[in-house]
Every structure is written in C-alpha cells, then in structure tokens.
Amino acid sequence: xxxxxxxxxxxxxxxxxxxxxxxxxxxxxxxxxxxxxxxxxxxxxxxxxxxxxxxxxxxxxxxxxxxxxxxxxxxxxxxxxxxxxxxxxxxxxxxxxxxxxxxxxxxxxxxxx
Amino acid sequence: xxxxxxxxxxxxxxxxxxxxxxxxxxxxxxxxxxxxxxxxxxxxxxxxxxxxxxxxxxxxxxxxxxxxxxxxxxxxxxxxxxxxxxxxxxxxxxxxxxxxxxxxxxxxxxxxxxxxxxxxxxxxxxxxxxxxxxxxxxxxxxxxxxxxxxxxxxxxxxxxxxxxxxxxxxxxxxxxxxxxxxxxxxxxxxxxxxxxxxxxxxxxxxxxxxxxxxxxxxxxxxxxxxxxxxxxxxxxxxxxxxxxxxxxxxxxxxxxxxxxxxxxxxxxxxxxxxxxxxxxxxxxxxxxxxxxxxxxxxxxxxxxxxxxxxxxxxxxxxxxxxxxxxxxxxxxxxxxxxxxxxxxxxxxxxxxxxxxxxxxxxxxxxxxxxxxxxxxxxxxxxxxxxxxxxxxxxxxxxxxxxxxxxxxxxxxxxxxxxxxxxxxxxxxxxxxxxxxxxxxxxxxxxxxxxxxxxxxxxxxxxxxxxxxxxxxxxxxxxxxxxxxxxxxxxxxxxxxxxxxxxxxxxxxxxxxxxxxxxxxxxxxxxxxxxxxxxxxxxxxxxxxxxxxxxxxxxxxxxxxxxxxxxxxxxxxxxxxxxx
Numbered sequence: 256x257x258x259x260x261x262x263x264x265x266x267x268x269x270x271x272x273x274x275x276x277x278x279x280x281x282x283x284x285x286x287x288x289x290x291x292x293x294x295x296x297x298x299x300x301x302x303x304x305x306x307x308x309x310x311x312x313x314x315x316x317x318x319x320x321x322x323x324x325x326x327x328x329x330x331x332x333x334x335x336x337x338x339x340x341x342x343x344x345x346x347x348x349x350x351x352x353x354x355x356x357x358x359x360x361x362x363x364x365x366x367x368x
Numbered sequence: 369x370x371x372x373x374x375x376x377x378x379x380x381x382x383x384x385x386x387x388x389x390x391x392x393x394x395x396x397x398x399x400x401x402x403x404x405x406x407x408x409x410x411x412x413x414x415x416x417x418x419x420x421x422x423x424x425x426x427x428x429x430x431x432x433x434x435x436x437x438x439x440x441x442x443x444x445x446x447x448x449x450x451x452x453x454x455x456x457x458x459x460x461x462x463x464x465x466x467x468x469x470x471x472x473x474x475x476x477x478x479x480x481x482x483x484x485x486x487x488x489x490x491x492x493x494x495x496x497x498x499x500x501x502x503x504x505x506x507x508x509x510x511x512x513x514x515x516x517x518x519x520x521x522x523x524x525x526x527x528x529x530x531x532x533x534x535x536x537x538x539x540x541x542x543x544x545x546x547x548x549x550x551x552x553x554x555x556x557x558x559x560x561x562x563x564x565x566x567x568x569x570x571x572x573x574x575x576x577x578x579x580x581x582x583x584x585x586x587x588x589x590x591x592x593x594x595x596x597x598x599x600x601x602x603x604x605x606x607x608x609x610x611x612x613x614x615x616x617x618x619x620x621x622x623x624x625x626x627x628x629x630x631x632x633x634x635x636x637x638x639x640x641x642x643x644x645x646x647x648x649x650x651x652x653x654x655x656x657x658x659x660x661x662x663x664x665x666x667x668x669x670x671x672x673x674x675x676x677x678x679x680x681x682x683x684x685x686x687x688x689x690x691x692x693x694x695x696x697x698x699x700x701x702x703x704x705x706x707x708x709x710x711x712x713x714x715x716x717x718x719x720x721x722x723x724x725x726x727x728x729x730x731x732x733x734x735x736x737x738x739x740x741x742x743x744x745x746x747x748x749x750x751x752x753x754x755x756x757x758x759x760x761x762x763x764x765x766x767x768x769x770x771x772x773x774x775x776x777x778x779x780x781x782x783x784x785x786x787x788x789x790x791x792x793x794x795x796x797x798x799x800x801x802x803x804x805x806x807x808x809x810x811x812x813x814x815x816x817x818x819x820x821x822x823x824x825x826x827x828x829x830x831x832x833x834x835x836x837x838x839x840x841x842x843x844x845x846x847x848x849x850x851x852x853x854x855x856x857x858x859x860x861x862x863x864x865x866x867x868x869x870x871x872x873x874x875x876x877x878x879x880x881x882x883x884x885x886x887x888x889x890x891x892x893x894x895x896x897x898x899x900x901x902x903x904x905x906x907x908x909x910x911x912x913x914x915x916x917x918x919x920x921x922x923x924x925x926x927x928x929x930x931x932x933x934x935x936x937x938x939x940x941x942x943x944x945x946x947x
Contacts, residue, residue: 341849
C-alpha cells in the first residue's frame with residue numbers, strides 16, 4: 256500500500272513516497288528515512304504520490320528534519336499535495352519544513368542556486 | 369439388700385448404656401429409616417424378643433405403617449388401622465399392652481399368622497409418644513427361650529425404650545425440617561443475591577442518576593436500573609411488580625432483563641415499553657402487572673424523555689425550588705397488549721434545567737416512620753428539600769434511616785431513582801459544551817456505524833467509510849479531508865493510548881446528522897483513560913506526541929470526552945457544523 260523509492264541524483268537522495276502514510280505504514284516510512292539519513296547526503300522527499308498523511312507520518316518527517324539539522328544537511332519536501340499540505344498547516348509545520356513546489360526547485364535549493 | 373441394689377443398679381446401668389447407644393445412632397445417621405431399623409434391632413435384642421416391628425402414624429393419623437421390622441418374618445410396609453388391634457389400641461390409649469399368652473386371649477387376630485406361617489405366642493406393645501405428640505408404637509413378638517412368653521418387667525422395659533425412641537424420632541424429624549428450612553432460606557438468599565445483581569452498581573456521587581432499593585422481604589418486587597448509552601445519554605427505569613415475594617421477584621427479574629436487553633436497541637421509551645408489554649402479557653399469570661417508568665436523560669442538555677406505564681407520578685423539583693408531578697398516561701404493563709394496540713406508549717419530555725426528577729415506588733410514600741405514621745408525599749417532598757443542598761447520597765441515606773427507624777418490618781419494597789440535572793450542570797464529568805438548537809432529545813439520523821478491530825491496518829477502511837459519509841452529508845472537499853483526519857487521529861489515540869497497541873480491542877464509530885451538525889461518536893472498550901492527560905501538544909515543541917489531539921481540535925467544532933460508560937471504556941464525541 257505504501258511504496259518507498261530512493262534515487263540518487265547529483266549527490267542528493269531523492270525519496271519518493273507513494274500511498275497513504277498512516278499508523279500502519281509510517282513505521283516503514285520512518286525506518287526508510289532513518290536509513291537514508293545515515294548515508295549523510297541531502298535529502299529531498301517527493302510527496303506527490305501521497306494523498307493522505309496523518310500525525311504519525313508527520314512525526315516521522317519531523318524526526319528526520321531534526322536529525323538532518325543536527326548533521327547540517329538539507330531536508331526538503333517537494334510536490335506536497337493539497338491534502339497533505341492542509342495537515343502541515345493544521346500542525347503549524349508548513350513554515351518549519353522547507354517545502355518546494357516540485358523536484359527541480361528542490362534540487363536547485365540543494366545546489367545553492 | 370445390697371445384692372439386690374447391685375443387681376438393680378447394674379440393670380439400670382445396662383439400660384442407660386443402651387439408651388446412650390441408641391441416641392448416638394439417631395444423632396449420627398442422616399437416614400431415619402435405617403436408624404429405625406437399627407433401633408428395632410437393638411430393642412428386640414435387649415428385651416430378648418424373637419421379632420420386633422416399629423410402626424409410625426401416617427400424616428393423617430389414620431394408619432400405622434410398619435417402617436422397620438426384625439425377626440423371621442419381614443412385615444415392613446405392613447399397614448394397620450390406627451384405631452383398633454393391639455398396636456392401634458396401644459397408640460390410641462397411650463399405654464403399653466401385653467398379651468402374655470396368645471392362646472389365652474380370644475381377641476388375638478390370627479389372620480397375620482395364618483398368612484405368614486409364623487406362630488405368635490406372646491406379644492408386647494408400647495406406644496411411642498412424647499407428651500401429647502403421638503409418633504407410633506413398637507411391637508415385640510415371642511420372648512426368646514423355652515416358654516416364649518413375656519413378663520410385665522419386659523413391658524416396663526419396652527415402654528422406657530419406646531419413649532426414648534419417640535424422642536429420638538421427633539428430634540430427627542425436627543432436624544430434617546430445620547435442614548429443609550435452611551435449604552429454602554438459602555435458596556431465597558441466592559435468589560435475592562441474583563436480584564441484587566440486576567441492580568446497577570453504585571455510581572460516583574457526581575453521576576447524575578442514582579437509585580436505592582430496600583426489599584420488604586428477602587426478595588423484592590421493585591427494581592430500578594440505569595446505564596449509559598453509547599451516545600452518552602443515560603437510560604433509566606424504575607418498576608414495581610404487583611405483590612411481593614417470590615412470584616413478584618421472578619416477574620421483576622424478567623421485566624428488568626427485558627428492559628436491559630431491549631433498551632440498548634430501542635432508544636424510544638414509548639416504543640420500548642410497548643415491546644416489553646407484549647412480552648410481559650404473553651407470560652404474565654394471575655392478574656399480575658408491572659407499573660413502570662422508563663426514560664432517557666441527556667446530561668449534556670438537561671432533557672428527560674420518558675414513558676410511564678401506570679406508575680406513581682414522578683416528582684420534579686425545579687431549579688427554582690418548586691415541585692410538580694407528571695401523572696401516568698397509560699396503564700401498567702401486563703394488563704393487555706391491545707389496550708395500547710400497535711401504538712407506542714405515550715412519551716413525556718421535560719427540560720430539567722438544573723432541577724431533579726424523582727421516581728419512586730409507593731413503598732416510599734407509604735413507608736412507616738418511627739411513630740407509625742406514613743412518610744407521605746409531603747413528607748417525601750420535605751426530605752427532598754432538606755437534602756437539596758447536600759446531594760443525592762444524603763437524601764438516599766436519610767430516607768433509608770427514616771423508613772427503617774421504627775421496629776416495624778417494611779410493609780412494601782422501597783425503591784427510589786433520582787435524575788439530578790443539577791449535578792450535570794456542576795460536574796466536570798458532564799460539561800455542558802456544545803448544545804444544538806431545538807428542544808428535543810432526538811439524536812438525529814444515524815448514517816453510519818461500524819465496530820472494527822483496533823488495529824492500524826483497519827484505519828484505511830475507517831477513513832473510506834468516514835469520507836463517504838461526510839460527502840453524503842454534503843461537506844466540501846476540504847472539510848471531508850479534515851473530518852477523515854480527525855476520526856483517523858482519534859482512532860490512533862485509541863489504538864495507541866487506550867488499548868496500548870493490544871490488537872484484541874475494538875472501536876465503535878457512529879455518525880449522525882442532527883439539524884446542522886455532524887456528530888461523530890467514538891467508543892472504545894479499554895480501561896478508562898485520564899481525560900485530563902489528553903492535551904494538544906505545545907506547538908513550539910515539535911514532537912510526535914499530542915499532535916493528533918491537536919489536529920482533532922483544530923478541525924472539529926466541538927470535541928468532548930463524555931462520562932465513561934458503565935461497562936468501561938471511553939466515549940469521545942466530535943461535532944462538525946455543516947456549512
């Protein structure tokens with residue numbers, strides 16, 4: 256139900272999540288994110304395939320963001336759907352995360368353009 | 369002389385030993401018939417008779433039945449007329465009888481001998497009785513030895529033995545009766561225990577509904593009950609079965625069970641009473657009937673809706689301190705199903721608005737006080753007034769003390785049920801949060817209900833159900849997403865915090881539309897959680913915990929934990945306004 260893909264491009268890990276992130280799937284998402292974080296590269300999470308995210312999914316992303324900040328690495332969310340964006344707004348986290356409209360924009364930020 | 373004294377005392381000692389042995393026999397064996405046989409055997413041995421028989425008077429004292437016999441011929445089971453013959457005369461005249469030599473007695477009836485082929489030569493018979501109470505007689509036949517004839521000494525001895533046998537038999541019978549009485553008493557106790565278990569547990573003082581039942585006898589014909597419905601409202605009942613004692617208690621148990629069972633499915637008091645009436649009419653016997661009030665109280669809004677089947681008019685004390693009563697509008701249950709026809713029983717609705725409703729059996733107002741006066745309706749009202757400020761527990765305990773004060777036994781079961789809206793107004797348990805428009809306890813239309821395993825892999829199914837229901841009600845795209853999120857988060861809280869991830873639990877979800885509100889009720893069956901610890905997180909502190917609760921409060925117009933249902937668990941109500 257939940258797909259987790261990792262692609263490496265210009266020294267950046269691009270993680271594509273597809274499906275609902277809920278109490279059932281968020282443990283896998285968290286595990287995947289933590290694994291990717293260990294690689295020590297900037298991370299872009301593409302949420303275009305995520306129609307639904309709940310508090311446990313948001314919590315996994317928050318935890319990743321905090322870990323990445325400590326490492327001084329960038330952690331960017333891109334292509335956030337309207338529904339998912341609503342949840343970030345409700346959680347007042349829309350200003351905490353770096354959120355870009357699409358992947359290209361995210362990559363530009365990573366490159367410092 | 370000294371020699372004679374010695375012989376007398378040794379003979380007396382022998383008789384005493386014998387009596388002691390027989391007494392022992394009687395007190396140690398529960399089987400009276402066996403004991404009697406042993407007694408006849410011992411007596412015949414002691415008097416040195418060839419044969420012996422013990423006769424007992426039957427219940428009507430018309431016949432003497434041989435219940436034990438020893439000797440060459442068995443006559444156990446033989447029945448003699450109690451008013452003639454040697455045994456009959458002995459019993460009638462309460463005196464010993466001796467036929468030293470049958471050959472010389474023309475009155476001797478040879479019929480038995482002819483039948484048995486046994487040659488009777490000499491007969492002893494002594495009545496068994498204590499004071500005026502006749503029990504029966506012991507007959508001995510033929511002295512062992514050459515002559516085979518009894519002497520007057522033998523008769524004296526038998527008379528002593530027969531008297532003590534009579535005492536022993538009476539004792540044994542009394543013991544039997546005591547055992548039987550004890551058994552009946554124990555059965556009644558057990559019945560009362562089961563009956564008490566039909567009454568609800570004592571609820572905490574800040575719960576708005578309380579009751580009391582004092583049975584006049586061991587078991588009661590009255591009952592009361594209350595329990596919380598899944599939507600937070602409280603159903604209550606008070607009934608009085610005509611009569612007292614076991615038959616009333618059994619009908620009470622039946623009616624109470626029917627109400628408890630059907631009351632969870634039929635949420636309209638009038639319809640519920642109609643249904644219970646049909647059942648009671650089908651089986652009720654000998655003109656018994658049940659007067660009953662059944663209703664539903666909405667603690668959040670202070671409304672009570674009830675139906676009254678021929679019961680004493682409930683009493684209302686308004687928040688301004690005024691009393692009024694509401695008379696019954698229909699006959700008792702069990703009179704006739706056709707009295708009401710297919711119609712439901714009429715319902716009445718009142719807004720307690722901080723006041724209280726008192727429903728009671730006539731045992732309350734007709735209860736005797738210490739001086740022998742009845743408490744009466746006015747007496748009850750003044751008790752209510754006096755304890756108004758001190759709370760329901762105070763009323764219940766003072767009423768109990770007043771009615772039990774005199775030495776008189778209760779003349780009728782005393783039963784009282786109180787619905788105190790004032791508690792709801794004050795209690796944190798029943799915060800009067802969100803109140804929709806309209807003076808009706810109606811719950812609106814039930815659109816969706818599911819009961820589902822409390823597991824993460826069921827949440828998707830929950831979301832789809834809630835999504836479709838929200839769309840059906842007419843919410844816009846964004847609201848639908850919000851509602852779905854809120855229900856999902858609430859379910860997560862149940863899974864993670866109430867059930868602590870134990871996947872055996874279940875969640876019930878019910879969605880209703882009432883006026884312009886969508887009402888979502890979430891119920892779990894876990895241990896009650898501490899509501900005060902359910903707090904939205906501080907948004908500056910970005911940690912996972914509490915985020916879900918924050919999201920729920922963000923998107924819903926009203927979120928309330930209702931008081932925990934009686935059978936445990938938690939009940940969360942969320943309201944989303946339409947438009």
